[in-house]
Amino acid sequence: MLFFLLLRCRKNRKWRPPQAAIIPNYHLPMRSFEVKNRTSAEDIKALRLITAIKTPYLPDGRFDLEAYDDLVNMQIVNGAEGMIVGGTTGEGQLMSWDEHIMLIGHTVNCFGASIKVIGNTGSNSTREAIHATEQGFAVGMHAALHINPYYGKTSLEGLISHFDSVLSMGPTIIYNVPSRTGQDIPPRVIHTMAQSPNLAGVKECVGNDRVEHYTGNGIVVWSGNDDQCHDARWNHGATGVISVTSNLVPGMMRELMFGGKNPSLNTKLFPLIEWLFQEPNPIPLNTALAQLGVVRPVFRLPYVPLPQEKRAEFVNLVNQIGRENFVGEKDVQVLDDDDFILVDRY
Structure with a gap:
């Protein structure tokens, strides 16, 4: 009799979904209050000189952490306030995620008290971007750098959803470089993202008109173009440069970003900047650092060094600007083709 009573109660009872399954925002980021509270977006917004640091290699293609540490120390001693780890310049696109997160963690562990560490944890896959950003903040990075999905481009609503998925985790810089991604991030997307307290600002490569549009609306911008950064900083309201x-x-x-308008210094640096971007970054930079003797002349393919005549041009530029202004202490030299090691498996 009791069985039939229970059966009838069950039939008459209205089914209710389990409350634990009703979560308005079902993505729960793996975040730590300790890490989140260490650095705010406001701390990142104040940075004026952020270096997109190069990643040096050993002859077998693994990271040369000793050379990397020296490079980072040179940045700190000379006044850089922040550092992008594993960005385009640091060849994050050639790293496994294990390598990538390890390098972010290493940088935080060794230098996090002296410089803000901004990990490039962006991806064209939202799933990968979320996972890498969770790990980056877990190992202590102060902020994340996020690019828009490249190659498999998405709609404007897709861009908003992509960035919205990662902004909740901590201070974030959005990076707009259409020449590499094939898609501009238009102001509509940035203005939507600016409603989040975690948006530190934008690394903008479209040009100074776009920079001024954002700064005029209270959005922090770093110039992503070294050849435009002086004017971006002093004429268009940019906070600084990456x-x-x-x-x-x-x-x-640092003097260009901190010392006020200085067109003569800008003019002095322009031939070097022009030389650095004659081929896709980081090819010329890797060549230059090798010739300065601060990294081994090792390239992970598909990057290869500049030809010898271009390498000779760099030596002339160093002599014109002054060797004392460049990193390292060795004499600059023109390396031969046979001096370079090209690594295809690493």
Whole structure:
């Protein structure tokens, strides 16, 4: 009799879904309050010189952490305030995620008290971007750098959803470089993302008109173009620059960002900047650092060194600008083709 009563109660009872399954935002980021509270977006917004640091290699293609540590120390001593780890310049695109997160963690562990560590944890896969960003913040990075999905481009609503998925985790810089991604991030997307307190700002490569549009609306911008960064900073309201050139001449780039309008210094640096971007970054930078003797002349393919006549041009530029302004202490030299090691498996 009791069995039939229970059966009838079950039939008459209205089914209710389990409450634990009703979560308005079902993505719960793996975040730590300890890490989240260490650095705020406001701390990142104040940075004026951020170096997109180069990753040096051993002859077998593994990271040369001793050379890397020296490079980072040179940046700190010469006044860089922040550092992008594993960006385009650092060849994050050639790293496994294990390598990538390890290098971010190593940088935080060794230098996190002296410089802000911004990990490039962006991807064209939202799933990968979420996972890498969780890991990056877990190992202590101060902020994340995120690019829009490249190659498999998405819609504007897709861009908003992609960035919204990672912004909740911590301070974030959005990176707009259409020449590499094949898709511009238009102001509509950035203005939507600016509603998040975690948006530190934008690394903008479209040009100074776009920079001024954002700064005029209270959005922090770093110039992503070294050849435009002086005018971006002093004429268009940019906070500073995320720089490739500062790998080579960090002190001069700091003066360009901190010392007020200085067209003569900008003109002095322009031939070097022009040389650095004659081929896709980081090819010229890797060649230059090898010739300065601060990294081994090792390239992970598909990158290869500049031809010898271009390598000779760099030596002339160093002599014109002054060897004392460049990183390292060895004499600059023109390396021979046979001096370089090209690694295809690593």
